[in-house]
Amino acid sequence: MPMALNPFLKGGDSQPLVVGMVGTKMGERFVQIGCAHGGRLGEVAAKVGLSGRAVAILPDEASAERARKGAAQAGMLVEVEVAPMTALPAADRAFDVAVVDDTGGLLGEMRPEDRRGLVRELFRILRPGGRVVALGAIPRRGLSAFLKRGPSEPSFAASGALHELLTADGFRPVRTLAEREGLMFVEAVKPRDGRPEKAGGAG
Numbered sequence: 728m729p730m731a732l733n734p735f736l737k738g739g740d741s742q743p744l745v746v747g748m749v750g751t752k753m754g755e756r757f758v759q760i761g762c763a764h765g766g767r768l769g770e771v772a773a774k775v776g777l778s779g780r781a782v783a784i785l786p787d788e789a790s791a792e793r794a795r796k797g798a799a800q801a802g803m804l805v806e807v808e809v810a811p812m813t814a815l816p817a818a819d820r821a822f823d824v825a826v827v828d829d830t831g832g833l834l835g836e837m838r839p840e841d842r843r844g845l846v847r848e849l850f851r852i853l854r855p856g857g858r859v860v861a862l863g864a865i866p867r868r869g870l871s872a873f874l875k876r877g878p879s880e881p882s883f884a885a886s887g888a889l890h891e892l893l894t895a896d897g898f899r900p901v902r903t904l905a906e907r908e909g910l911m912f913v914e915a916v917k918p919r920d921g922r923p924e925k926a927g928g929a930g
Contacts (some may be wrong), residue, residue, distance in 0.1 A: 744908055751771055751779075752774065754779045755779050756775070756780040756821060757779065757822065758781075759782070760785075760827045762783055764828070765793035765795070765797025765800070767797070773803050781806065782806045785808070788809060812833075812841060820857075821852050825858070826861075827849070829885075834889065843892060846898075850898065855919045858914060858915065864881065864910065865885045866909075885911035899915075899916060901914070
C-alpha cells in the first residue's frame with residue numbers, strides 16, 4: 728500500500744502511545760524489526776539513551792530509509808541493517824527488547840514458514856526475560872472510523888494468529904497490552920531460563 732494512503736505511515740499522533748507501550752528504558756539494548764513509521768522508531772530508540780543500543784533490522788531499503796530518517800529526526804544513533812527476516816544479523820541474547828512493526832503488513836506478507844523462522848530468531852536474540860512487543864493495525868470503531876482511514880481487517884499481529892505463533896515457539900506469557908488509536912500491542916516474554924516452553928499440543 729502506498730505510504731500516502733496508509734494512515735499508519737504518517738502523522739505523529741500515535742508516537743507517545745507507542746513509546747509508552749513499548750517501555751524501553753535507559754541503557755537497554757533495543758532492536759526493531761520492520762519500520763512502517765520512522766518517527767515512532769526514533770522516539771522509542773531515544774529512550775535507551777547513549778548508554779543503550781538501538782538497532783533496526785529491515786527487509787528492504789525503503790523501510791531502512793524510513794528508519795534512518797526517523798533516527799535522524801530524533802537525534803539518535805540507530806544501527807540500520809537490511810537482512811532476511813529469517814536470519815537476523817545479531818548475536819544470541821543480544822537484546823532486552825524487540826519491537827516488531829506490523830502496521831505496514833510486514834508479517835502478513837511473509838510466508839508462514841518465514842514468520843515462524845522470524846519468531847525463532849527473536850527468541851534467539853533476546854536475553855532470558857527479554858520482551859517482544861508487536862504493533863498491529865486494527866480497524867477503527869465509532870467516530871474515529873469516519874474521521875480517519877484505516878484497514879478493514881486487522882493486520883497479522885492483531886489477528887490473534889501471532890499470539891499462537893509466539894506461544895508455540897516458547898514465549899511465556901503472551902498477552903494483548905492494549906487496543907488504542909487503531910493499534911494493537913502484543914507482548915511476549917522469553918522465559919528466564921532461556922529455554923523454549925512447550926505449548927500443549929504444539930508441534
